[in-house]
Amino acid sequence: MIPAQFDYVRPGDVSEAVRVLSESEEPKLLAGGQSLTPLLRFRLAYPDVVIDLAGLTELRGVQDDGDRLRIGAMTTHDEVLHDPLIAAHCGLLAQATRTVADPAVRHRGTLGGSLAHADPAGDLPAVALALDAEFVISGEDGERTVPASEFFQDYLTTALDIGDVLTAVRFPKMSGWSFHYEKFSQAAQAWAVVGVAAAVRPDGGGIAEARVGLTNMGSTPVRAHGVEAACRGIPARADALRDAARTADADTDPPNDLSAQADYRRHLARVLTGRALARAAGL
Ligand SMILES: Cc1cc2nc3c(=O)[nH]c(=O)nc-3n(C[C@H](O)[C@H](O)[C@H](O)COP(=O)(O)OP(=O)(O)OC[C@H]3O[C@@H](n4cnc5c(N)ncnc54)[C@H](O)[C@@H]3O)c2cc1C
Numbered sequence: 437m438i439p440a441q442f443d444y445v446r447p448g449d450v451s452e453a454v455r456v457l458s459e460s461e462e463p464k465l466l467a468g469g470q471s472l473t474p475l476l477r478f479r480l481a482y483p484d485v486v487i488d489l490a491g492l493t494e495l496r497g498v499q500d501d502g503d504r505l506r507i508g509a510m511t512t513h514d515e516v517l518h519d520p521l522i523a524a525h526c527g528l529l530a531q532a533t534r535t536v537a538d539p540a541v542r543h544r545g546t547l548g549g550s551l552a553h554a555d556p557a558g559d560l561p562a563v564a565l566a567l568d569a570e571f572v573i574s575g576e577d578g579e580r581t582v583p584a585s586e587f588f589q590d591y592l593t594t595a596l597d598i599g600d601v602l603t604a605v606r607f608p609k610m611s612g613w614s615f616h617y618e619k620f621s622q623a624a625q626a627w628a629v630v631g632v633a634a635a636v637r638p639d640g641g642g643i644a645e646a647r648v649g650l651t652n653m654g655s656t657p658v659r660a661h662g663v664e665a666a667c668r669g670i671p672a673r674a675d676a677l678r679d680a681a682r683t684a685d686a687d688t689d690p691p692n693d694l695s696a697q698a699d700y701r702r703h704l705a706r707v708l709t710g711r712a713l714a715r716a717a718g719l
Contacts, residue, residue, distance in 0.1 A: 437477050440479055440482040442482070443484065447488075454575060454599060463598070467490075468545040471549065494508070495508045504609060509546060525609035525610060551587075551605060552594060554588055554591075556654060558627075559651055561651070564607075574601045588657055616712045616713075618715065622695060632651070645668065648709060650705055653705055660709065662683040663683055666679070681706055681709035
């Protein structure tokens with residue numbers, strides 16, 4: 437289908453993007469277009485103006501920001517995959533990004549677009565939630581920072597207001613942690629039926645701390661707080677981590693859809709969480 441008619445603007449900087457957003461009735465920001473373009477073509481979105489962020493080089497790239505990495509919102513998935521700072525300090529993000537779609541999508545799609553779109557089946561929101569990422573947002577009232585725990589609010593809904601641009605995401609440097617992203621999908625290079633982002637901080641022969649985020653187990657990514665508590669201080673053994681993962685589906689509300697029924701997703705969440713924790717612990 438052909439999209440409904442809209443105006444097209446390429447702002448010169450973020451403040452111009454914010455100004456155009458505030459002056460428009462129904463604006464839409466365009467990043468890599470991998471989710472927005474299908475919405476336009478199916479006429480599920482019909483903005484009066486599309487604001488293309490492609491020219492804003494200030495929104496691209498990765499910077500060392502002390503105890504965090506600041507990743508520009510327009511950094512593509514492929515750039516995330518090849519960035520040495522991300523490889524050194526935030527390997528879980530790179531590992532999950534490697535499972536996103538195929539090389540063509542990864543060359544166009546962006547980290548910021550994936551997180552702003554907030555599809556609960558997307559792989560990167562669960563990573564951002566598990567790692568306590570911070571979202572840097574520019575709007576009419578200036579810049580603010582929102583923690584991941586407040587950013588994802590509902591299905592395709594975030595803390596971004598209509599006049600806001602997500603400019604960067606700040607991920608903590610995870611020194612001393614090991615990690616694994618476990619994704620169950622029905623075909624290679626497909627969306628997750630369920631995914632688990634896990635990070636553990638080993639201490640001697642045990643687990644000092646764990647972080648777990650779940651993909652496609654509700655209308656938003658879900659943090660498995662019960663599992664994290666159950667992991668604290670247990671031996672780094674596969675059976676102990678499997679036991680800790682038994683409550684992975686608590687506080688979830690997984691969808692019933694053509695890929696899987698909710699009870700099957702609950703089963704997957706428990707099994708995949710045990711597996712992700714064990715792999716993160718090097719077992
Ligand atoms: C065939 C295919 C398979 C895919 N498989 C997967 C998969 O397995 N796992 C996965 O996680 N994803 C998958 N995706 C989605 C992919 O990750 C997209 O890159 C992502 O969803 C959107 O990123 P984008 O940069 O293309 O954003 P766009 O499509 O340009 O934008 C998406 C939405 O975010 C908004 N937005 C974008 N940037 C900003 C910003 N800086 N500030 C505020 N709002 C913004 C837009 O207005 C729009 O509403 C797939 C996509 C395709 C086409």
